Amino acid sequence: MKKSVALGLSTLALIALSASPLYAIVAGGQTYFLVVPRLVGATTTNVSASYRIARYSFTVSVPSDSGEPLGALSVGIPAGIYTPYPGEVSVVDATGARLATQTTAQSDGSLLITFQQPVAPGSTVTVQFEPIRNPKGGGTYLFEVRALPAGTNPFSYFLGFGRLEFFVGGAGSSG
Template identity: 35%
Template sequence: MRVAVILSIAIATVTGLVGYTLKPSPAIQLQDGTVYFAEPPRLVSATTTYNEVYVWGATYYFTLNLPENAGEPLQKVTINQREGLDYVRFDLKNTVAFAETSSHTKQKLGLKDATSDRKTRTTSLIFDPPVDPGKTITIALQPRQNPSVSGVYLFGVTAFPAGKKSHGQFLGYGRLTFYSHGHSIFSPFGW
C-alpha cells in the first residue's frame, strides 16, 4: 500500500512537470548596485593551433558557454596569464569573437574594446552589444609569437555581466602546453 502511494505521488509530480517550461533567472543585484550572474558562464575549453615554442601565426581559442538562466548578458571577459615563464603578448587588432549558431555556423560578435595590461598580464575584451544568455562563444587571440620557453601556461578567465557595476565571475584556467621539439633556449641552432 505504501509503495503504491509513493508511486502515485511520483507519477503526479512527473505529470505536473511535463508542461513546465524553464524561465530565465533574473540577475542578482545587491543594494549597492553590483550585478552578478544568476548562473555564471562556464569555461568549456582552451586550445591553440600550434603548440611549439617560437612559432608565429598561432591562434589561442577560449570557448565559454553562457547558460540560458544567466540572468544577464555577457559584457566583458578578462584573460589573465597566471603561469608560464615567458609573457605572451597578443596582437589585439586581430582579436575576434564568435558565437556558434544552431546550424553550426559562426556568427561574429562585436568587440567594443580589446586592451592589454603588461604589468598584470591581463587582456580585457568588451562586447558590443553584450552577448545574450544561451550562447556558446569562442574568443580567438593571436599571440605575436608563441612563448620562447616550453612548459604549461595557465590563463585565468573571468566573465562580467552587463552593467555599470558588475561583479566578475572567475570561470577557471585555460591550460596551454608548449613544447620545444628540439629547440633550445641557449642556442638558436637547437644544440
C-alpha cells in the same frame, strides 16, 4: 494565532517571489549572474615552442538561466606569453560569426574584451588571439579567464584557467 497566520502568509509571499523569474541580480550596486558562465576549453593551433603564427582560443558558454547577458571577458596573459594587440583579438559566436568588441590592455597584464552588444544567455563565444607567437620555452601556461555580466558595476567571476602546453620540438595542435 494572528502572528502565525501573518508569518505563514509572509513566508508564502517570499516563496512566490523567489519562484518568479529573475533577470538580474543587483546587490550593493553590483550586477551578478544567477548562474555563472563556464570555461568550456582552451586550444592552440600549434604546440611547438617558438612557433611564429599560432591561434589561441578560449571558449565560454553562457547558461540559458544566467539571469544576465555576458558583458565582457577578461583573459590574463601569463609571463612568457606575448600579449596580443587589440587588433589581434577577435571573438566569434557558435556559428563562427565575428562579434563586435573592444579590447583594452589592463594594468594587471590581462586583456578586457567588452562586447558592444552583450552576449545573450544560452550562447557560446570563443575569444581568439591570432597571430600570436608561442613562448620560446616549453611548458604549461595558464590563462586566467573571468566573466563579467552586463549591467552596472559588474562582479568579475573567475571561470578557471585556460591551459595551454607547449613543447620544444613538438608539432601539431592541442585541439
